Amino acid sequence: MADEPLVLGIETSCDETGVGIVRGTTLLADAVASSVDTHARFGGVVPEIASRAHLEAMVPTIERALKTAGISARDLDGIAVTAGPGLAGALLVGVSAAKAYAYALNKPLYGVNHLASHICVDQLEHGPLPEPTMALLVSGGHSSLLLAPDITADVRPMGATIDDAAGEAFDKIARVLNLGFPGGPVIDRLAKEGDPNAIAFPRGLTGSRDPVYDFSFSGLKTAVARWIEAKRTAGEEVPVRDVAASFQEAVVDVLTRKAVRACKDEGVDHLMIGGGVAANSRLRALAQERCERAGIRLRVPRPGLCTDNGAMVAALGAEMVARNRPASDLELSADSSLPVTEPHVPGEAHGHGHDHGHDHDHVHEVSKKNLYS
Amino acid sequence: MLLLAVDTATPAVTVALHDGTSVVAESRQVDARRHGELLLPAVDRVLAEAGLDLAAVTDLVVGVGPGPYTGLRVGLVTAATFGSVLGVPVHGLCTLDGLAYASGIEEPFVVATDARRKEVYWARYDDFRTRAGEPGVDRPADIADELSGLPVVGQGAVLYPDSFPLARGPEHQSAGALAALAAEKLAAGSEFLPPTPLYLRRPDAQVPKNYKVVTPK
Ligand SMILES: [Zn+2]
Numbered sequence: 001m002a003d004e005p006l007v008l009g010i011e012t013s014c015d016e017t018g019v020g021i022v023r024g025t026t027l028l029a030d031a032v033a034s035s036v037d038t039h040a041r042f043g044g045v046v047p048e049i050a051s052r053a054h055l056e057a058m059v060p061t062i063e064r065a066l067k068t069a070g071i072s073a074r075d076l077d078g079i080a081v082t083a084g085p086g087l088a089g090a091l092l093v094g095v096s097a098a099k100a101y102a103y104a105l106n107k108p109l110y111g112v113n114h115l116a117s118h119i120c121v122d123q124l125e126h127g128p129l130p131e132p133t134m135a136l137l138v139s140g141g142h143s144s145l146l147l148a149p150d151i152t153a154d155v156r157p158m159g160a161t162i163d164d165a166a167g168e169a170f171d172k173i174a175r176v177l178n179l180g181f182p183g184g185p186v187i188d189r190l191a192k193e194g195d196p197n198a199i200a201f202p203r204g205l206t207g208s209r210d211p212v213y214d215f216s217f218s219g220l221k222t223a224v225a226r227w228i229e230a231k232r233t234a235g236e237e238v239p240v241r242d243v244a245a246s247f248q249e250a251v252v253d254v255l256t257r258k259a260v261r262a263c264k265d266e267g268v269d270h271l272m273i274g275g276g277v278a279a280n281s282r283l284r285a286l287a288q289e290r291c292e293r294a295g296i297r298l299r300v301p302r303p304g305l306c307t308d309n310g311a312m313v314a315a316l317g318a319e320m321v322a323r324n325r326p327a328s329d330l331e332l333s334a335d336s337s338l339p340v341t342e343p344h345v346p347g348e349a350h351g352h353g354h355d356h357g358h359d360h361d362h363v364h365e366v367s368k369k370n371l372y373s
Numbered sequence: 374m375l376l377l378a379v380d381t382a383t384p385a386v387t388v389a390l391h392d393g394t395s396v397v398a399e400s401r402q403v404d405a406r407r408h409g410e411l412l413l414p415a416v417d418r419v420l421a422e423a424g425l426d427l428a429a430v431t432d433l434v435v436g437v438g439p440g441p442y443t444g445l446r447v448g449l450v451t452a453a454t455f456g457s458v459l460g461v462p463v464h465g466l467c468t469l470d471g472l473a474y475a476s477g478i479e480e481p482f483v484v485a486t487d488a489r490r491k492e493v494y495w496a497r498y499d500d501f502r503t504r505a506g507e508p509g510v511d512r513p514a515d516i517a518d519e520l521s522g523l524p525v526v527g528q529g530a531v532l533y534p535d536s537f538p539l540a541r542g543p544e545h546q547s548a549g550a551l552a553a554l555a556a557e558k559l560a561a562g563s564e565f566l567p568p569t570p571l572y573l574r575r576p577d578a579q580v581p582k583n584y585k586v587v588t589p590k
Pocket residue numbers: 114118139141307308372373
């Protein structure tokens with residue numbers, strides 16, 4: 001198979017209709033249509049609205065990506081699509097389109113894992129992923145630590161949040177501070193003018209008997225909210241910049257501490273960070289500082305590649321083609337709780353003979369809290 | 374002329390090829406939960422049975438509902454994608470019109486399909502080619518009086534015999550009938566619907582707990 005496969009990737013797991021085209025590890029097009037504005041007034045993603053928007057945007061977004069890439073669909077080496085995890089109805093639109101596209105063009109189809117795609121996208125920015133790769137994925141939908149000896153075949157969950165995602169905590173604290181939405185950028189900005197050591201907010205799950213690689217942000221969120229309320233009740237002014245800085249420090253301290261610890265424990269000399277929260281400047285700075293001290297190389301893709309997009313799906317699809325991984329078949333299902341341990345969904349002829357209805361509960365990634373972004 | 378028709382707006386996942394004169398091949402599987410898995414293999418089977426390639430298709434026909442949304446979208450996005458790759462037109466037809474056409478009834482009647490939530494999608498017909506008015510979604514008991522005495526085609530009649538005692542076949546959609554109706558319309562130069570869904574209901578604006586938070590810009 002081609003060294004630099006030309007692959008189109010489709011992503012519809014949440015509210016962005018994304019279509020990306022890559023040649024090997026080179027990004028050629030990254031078209032996104034978002035229904036975010038329609039959801040905004042409901043304060044969250046409404047699955048049926050997302051699915052309707054995906055149907056409207058699907059074909060135009062594919063056509064736009066092809067035009068941008070300046071390639072003919074006939075030249076593609078494969079079509080990749082997010083098979084899961086994500087919103088079932090939303091995933092189904094992308095999976096159905098990808099199947100029709102692959103069938104009409106007579107190209108192989110690759111149903112791939114959304115989380116593995118978040119990791120693989122870094123190939124478009126920093127070249128081939130080292131093996132193994134340690135990855136910290138943080139967004140409004142997931143906070144997980146993953147070890148990937150082979151992004152196409154072997155991804156192992158090290159830890160994940162047991163309650164809120166990191167991005168969710170940012171939004172909630174911004175709401176308590178009346179900072180408007182979204183919370184991430186505004187807290188990042190205010191924190192720059194505050195003292196990160198002003199208030200000692202708790203570091204979740206960092207006790208000696210706590211799970212080493214799991215995260216918890218729910219207790220932190222409550223502690224920050226209580227601290228603010230106490231100030232208000234006492235009639236004192238809330239030092240917003242110090243609160244923002246101290247809260248943010250508590251989040252990124254735990255994230256980076258655990259990620260570096262995982263690298264050391266596993267003997268991995270580099271760390272990739274992905275997901276929307278990877279845009280946070282303090283997370284990047286502290287991760288850089290701690291990685292340098294530990295002799296670990298840090299890789300963080302640019303913010304546009306950290307959020308959900310089709311390019312990440314194409315990147316993983318291209319790797320599947322390059323490594324001759326078996327294609328999916330035309331019966332490919334959208335699997336809203338696809339475990340992170342399955343980077344792709346090979347067709348029946350190549351399956352491992354496992355029952356797809358098996359219990360996913362042992363994997364944190366599939367807790368409903370953890371899936372969407 | 375070679376029409377490929379698909380309809381996933383009802384529990385039936387159905388695909389047919391029509392050469393302008395008759396149905397060349399057809400598939401119909403009734404499984405309300407596996408539209409996504411069943412449709413493409415069915416397309417492949419129907420083409421293989423006819424010994425034809427997808428590239429030979431000159432027109433796509435798709436049932437636009439009304440129907441439960443998740444399944445309905447499978448057929449629509451599949452037809453739209455095929456249309457884009459093949460560069461051929463995608464013609465929309467009301468799913469209920471396919472059932473009406475298949476019934477062959479020459480007098481006034483009703484088509485009713487399952488809309489879930491104890492409702493039916495329905496429309497009134499003067500005869501099997503002529504719909505009288507727009508399709509609606511209602512509780513069977515609320516329309517039973519208005520429609521009493523009329524034969525009722527489709528699964529709605531089977532599900533709600535108290536409201537629709539005069540059940541008539543067929544119970545399930547056939548893409549063959551939809552394709553035959555489309556062939557007639559193409560020959561007559563009559564209008565089709567755009568290939569966009571007839572949802573008839575607004576989306577439930579319920580944000581499930583713990584879904585990604587989205588905030589106004
Ligand atoms: Zn994501």
